[in-house]
Amino acid sequence: MSQVDVVWRRRRRRETRHLLVSVLPGALWIFIFLVLPSAYLMSVAFMTNGGFGQPQMPLTLDAFRNLAGFGFLGWSPGNLYTLWRSIFQSVISLGLVVLVAYPVAWYISMCRPRLRAIMLLAVVVPSWTNQVIRAFGWMNLLSPGTPLSTLAEKMGLIAPNMGLFPSDFAVTLGLVYNFLPFMVLPLYAAFEKLDHAQIEAARDLYASPLRTFFVAVLPQTLPGLLAGSVLVAIPAFGMYVIPELLGGGRSQMLGNLVASQFGEAANWPLGAAGALLMLLATLLGLVILRRMGRRLGGGTEMVI
Amino acid sequence: MQNRRFKKGLAVFWWLTLIFLYAPLLVVMMFSFNSINTSARWGGFSLRWYERLLHNDVVIGAIGHTLLLAVISSIIAVILGAMIGYGLYRHRARKLGLLIVLIYLPIVMPDIVFGISDMAFFVQINRLTGLLSPGLGTMVIAHVTFQIPFVALIVYSRFVGLDATLFDAAKDLYASPWQRMLHFILPTLKPALLSAFFLSFTLSVDDFVISFFTAGPESATLPIYIWGAIRRGISPEINAIATLMIASVALVAVLSLLFNRRRA
Amino acid sequence: MAERSPTAAPGGPFSAVESTTGSEASAAREASSISLKGIRKEYPGGVVALESVDLDIRAGEFFTLLGPSGCGKTTLLRMLAGLDEPSGGSLSIGGVDVTDTPPHKRSVNTVFQSYALFPHLSVRDNIAFGLKMRGMARAEREQKVVEIAEFIKLGSLVDRRVDQLSGGQRQRIALARALICEPDVLLLDEPLSALDAGLRSQLQVELLRTQKRLGMTFVFVTHDQEEAMVMSDRIAVLSDGIIQQIGTPQEVYERPANLFVARFMGHDNLFSISAREGMTVQTPIGALETEDKNDGRVALIRPETLELTSPGAPSVEPGKRLNTLMCRVVERFYRGSNVEYRLSHQNGEQHSELIAEISNTGDRLFRVGDEVKVEIYPEDVIMLSDDEEGA
Structure with a gap:
């Protein structure tokens, strides 16, 4: 690696640090309070309903079947x-x-x-x-x-x-x-x-x-x-x-x-x-x- | 001739559309001064609904919550968003695609999904750790999340409109990094920061869905109060609150516009 | 060096009146020299912007970096300011190595091409910005602003808003903002290029007078060779990140080091050399006598050195052996103080064009179509190396 590359790499690392310091707090905020929650919500869609509205394991596709109208009482067109x-x-x-x-x-x-x-x-x-x-x-x-x-x-x-x-x-x-x-x-x-x-x-x-x-x-x-x-x-x-x-x-x-x-x-x-x-x-x-x-x-x- | 008639027709249509756009707001404002308890008939001018508002502690509380929520969340969002806007500008030569997707996410996310995601998440965190019980705190968190992108975009576009050699000039004139921040970047950014604050404030006051799902029992804001009141039945009292909100949002929006204009 | 040292009044270099109490201000400041050794700028991927530049700029000199856009002159200037880091080599100002000194710690100020006046500050605060950053007290700053405004004759400009200023006014404010800091070196990045011609030559004179009065070292960047010649004590001509020639305006203009410099200085009458025998070179306009001992691939004959007479007239200097050509006038451009002739020359099958610039002394002018005798002194036939690295 040449001298030039070393200098540039060092400089780039310095700039990356600057970028992170300025962007990270806000980006993390969005990540923690929007990306994670919506990822969690998406995962809930594949869980089982636990009676009081609380999602439980195991993973199923029941929710989607529900959405299409299939319930305890057979199919009803309400959701559709x-x-x-x-x-x-x-x-x-x-x-x-x-x-x-x-x-x-x-x-x-x-x-x-x-x-x-x-x-x-x-x-x-x-x-x-x-x-x-x-x-x-x-x-x-x-x-x-x-x-x-x-x-x-x-x-x-x-x-x-x-x-x-x-x-x-x-x-x-x-x-x-x-x-x-x-x-x-x-x-x-x-x-x-x-x-x-x-x-x-x-x-x-x-x-x-x-x-x-x-x-x-x-x-x-x-x-x-x-x-x-x-x-x-x-x-x-x-x-x-x-x-x-x-x-x-x-x-x-x-x-x-x-x-x-x-x-x-x-x-x-x-x-x-x-x-x-x-x-x-x-x-x-x-x-x-x-x-x-x-x-x-x-x-x-x-x-x- | 045909052309002129066409334009005249369009003009008529335009005025009809304006009526369509403003009629609901004007009706709300008008009936807030109605002396009788209906929005079907005009019974004479009166301020009784405003008087009644003054004695309604729930409404006073809701006004307080709304303002507190808007001010706190706007301050946090302006700080975090301005940092992002600055970072995006300083490193605009880099490939920041993923970061930009992340920043646009709160804007494009349907607000019902946004609100429910946060609610479900906060409930789970609360169950596991006891933190983040629903209330003003969770509302601030959610509001900051959707305010950040707007602040970042305003700040970024202010920087882009700036002569890039100004940064060199500040260095050249003996300003240390901190002095550059204090004597160059912040003063130059001041109008943009103010306008970002006003926009954040407006967004916060305007929001209903996300507030609704992240609110706790003790932290109802005005829109949530109005929502509840409407579901109990239309009352001229709501007209009065709504009129106050329309007036204040319009005021803040005009202020923000003025700041923007002076900048340009 | 000594004769260029500024003779500043006790109240600082800009004070208009002799101050009897100004003992706190600087004594006469020594101007600073600049020394660059092996300065290089290279980007990842092997792109080279500057290739090992060695340069010594004397204290108090008006030094110009001249070259086309992309030649590396602005990169060099930014390195002097500290705004760009060299990839290699060392840089010292006033004998102190500043290679790793950040820009805000260098006693160097710049007048930028766009002037870069802060839009959020008044003109007054713009001028005082550098002093404020250095921690000077307000009262003292204001005194300095008054002095500099007097010195550059800003008049009421200091009370205007930045957006009320014209281009020329901005330029002067930018100059004041840089000079007020009394830097060791003042850098100027094409500060006049955005202005129209009349204003430009006026400001050239002002800038030059300012530099002479202060005795400060000025490093000036431009792509305009005439501007460079008017203003500079010495010029460095750059191309492709390499210094092609360093010299006084006279040296660079009259003895360009190579074809690139000659072309860039605006010279015509360049003839390729096919053979050389002693002091005689073969060119498309025939054999020419020269006194230039250097080997070269191209002969340069500057248009103003040509002597034009009627075909039958005696030689302009009968005792001397001059190169003589017969040409025909193709075009004539009358410029008042001088006259430019475009001449065609036929040498067997070879057709060539020459340009002659004759100063107008009131003699009869030749007309288009006239046959003229062209005489060229051997010392005016200059050899140029073809390749641009022959500096």
């Missing part, structure tokens, strides 16, 4: 309904979020630059308030006797005195409300980079506004749309607060199923299995985001 509702709700609310966010982002990108920052802020500000309070706001608006519920009653959309809340509809509305900013921001980033020459060219060649949209506008904003979709659908899939508050007992989603297993239902392994499913969905979302990361160019970083 919940899973299905989670998927259904996140897909429906994603679709609605896109319908609202797309024109909004487009409009913001058309305004003067100085105005755009304020408009984006206006979209984000409501999400700074607590989730519980936001859901509570909707409870106020949708409960029986309020103008909205009365209107829906008169139009024959709901039974008398039922109100719009609690219901699956209220959950969907809550999800759309909650996740709208997550779609507007990446979409706006895509619209900001829109190449208007392409739109002009398309308009010259095709004339129909609808065709212009599908040929020139939509493909250019697709990366933002996809990024936003991941940012909306994945967290919506694991949502807990909104179905708990705005939905009744029959509007439960996966998050509620998981939470109840650690509370009144007392089946930790089953809850852990549900949590594992959520983590897998998150992982899938991250992989998709990463794949698109290069094409996106930082659109996702704006979302906090």
Whole structure:
């Protein structure tokens, strides 16, 4: 080994020590209080339920069988309904979020630059308030006797005195409300980079506004749309607060199923299995985001 | 012409969306001043729900817990996160992939999984050692965990925006390592640290799910109190608490924004 | 060395007025010499940035490291500051070995290319930063700032915020911040390269006057050969981590050590030598007499040494044997104080181009298309080694 290598090695060791001193306390904190706990939770998913909700040995796949609906009393579709509702709700609310966010982002990108920052802020500000309070706001608006519920009653959309809340509809509305900013921001980033020459060219060649949209506008904003979709659908899939508050007992989603297993239902392994499913969905979302990361160019970083 | 009509249509849609976004918050704020006990009808202006709050010891306690939790966790997170941000910057030439995954983990983890993992973990540790019984302590631990990444990212991006020769200049002008920390790095970082503190504070006050699962019987924060109160039934008193929270979070967020702007 | 020693007033080198009480301040400071022995910089994997540099910089000298980007000049400067560690060799300043001394313990200050003014501090605090780090009391610091502001004529700049300063103003603040520490050596890393031409030459003069008044050792890094010539007492030309030549501006310009230095100093009229016999060399423009005894592969004839006359005119120095060529004017560039001619020369099949720079003394100018007689003194035909290691 040459003299140069010795010097460099010594220097590198010194720098490694510096790196560890600065990074280790925080990194250890995250490791001990998040990585270890979630690893523990994942291991619980493979244990046996001990009656009082305490996981026990031996290792089994019972929890997953439970999640699929197999219990003491044979198969029941309850859990699968919940899973299905989670998927259904996140897909429906994603679709609605896109319908609202797309024109909004487009409009913001058309305004003067100085105005755009304020408009984006206006979209984000409501999400700074607590989730519980936001859901509570909707409870106020949708409960029986309020103008909205009365209107829906008169139009024959709901039974008398039922109100719009609690219901699956209220959950969907809550999800759309909650996740709208997550779609507007990446979409706006895509619209900001829109190449208007392409739109002009398309308009010259095709004339129909609808065709212009599908040929020139939509493909250019697709990366933002996809990024936003991941940012909306994945967290919506694991949502807990909104179905708990705005939905009744029959509007439960996966998050509620998981939470109840650690509370009144007392089946930790089953809850852990549900949590594992959520983590897998998150992982899938991250992989998709990463794949698109290069094409996106930082659109996702704006979302906090 | 078609184009202008299209834009006009979008503008209408934009205002409708704004109504959609702010209606729930405005309703909460409005009915906190309602004189009658319903959110279906307006019965006149009154401050009775705020008065009632003042005499509610549980609420006062919850406010205290919320602030205490936010302040303590933010201070710890700013220290640990700033150290990470500095380390990441100083050694940005290195391959730190695993570390970065670790730092992003609290951001991407679904909060229900986050909260339940911590709860299950703390329960087990408590059973084995008697430590970490659920309460303000466990909540601080959990909050710091999700605040660290945001602080680290703010501090890191502040460093990246800095002329790297400033570090050389400080050395060149006789500053010892400690003097560099005291007279160069910390003062330069001050706006970023303040803004990181405000963001951490906001995140802490905003959080419900993780707090809910790591809280103990004596350490309910405002969001947890509101949650419980809602489940017992809607009451205008909740409107009043919620209004106070909306106002304070908005205030802190605006402050943080101002600090950020002055920096830039 | 002695005649360069600063003659500082008793109140310190920057005090404008003769102080009668300033006994606590430094007496006249001796400027420091610098000595580099076998300084090397090597990165893992065998990448060599500096290859065994030996260099002696005299006390009170304005010394310039000149070279293209990536030649190692900035690495060398950073080593003097202590910001980079050498992989081998030793470095002493003022006779004291400082090879392993960290930057904050070296009495060396740097003016950085980006100026590196601290954004969180006022201009005043920026200037006083070094003194504060050294533990000087506030009152004394403020007195020093007043003195230096007077010395470099900062005027009201000290009361501005850093972000209100222009490039030239920043440069002067950076200079003040470095000088106020009264270092043994001042290092300047391309401090003028970010400025526009007019301001640049003004600051060149200011910088040079400052150095002469203080008698401080300045080490200056630049890639601009004209700047180097204007300012330096001596220049070291670097390329690929090797010093190609060290000398006064005159030596480096008039007697470049090799082809690289000649090219870098901006010389044209380089002709490869195919054969040599005694003091006669064969080149594409024909056989040339030279007085250069050195062996070389390339002949350099500086454009301003060419003598141009009309074809029939007598020799410019009839008694002497000059090299004579017949050329045709291809282009003419009138520059006021001088005139540049581009000449073409035909030597059998061989076609060559020459450049002549004639100072404008009011004589008749040649026109494009004119045939001219070119005469070259043998002592102006300079031999250059082709390879760049012939320093």
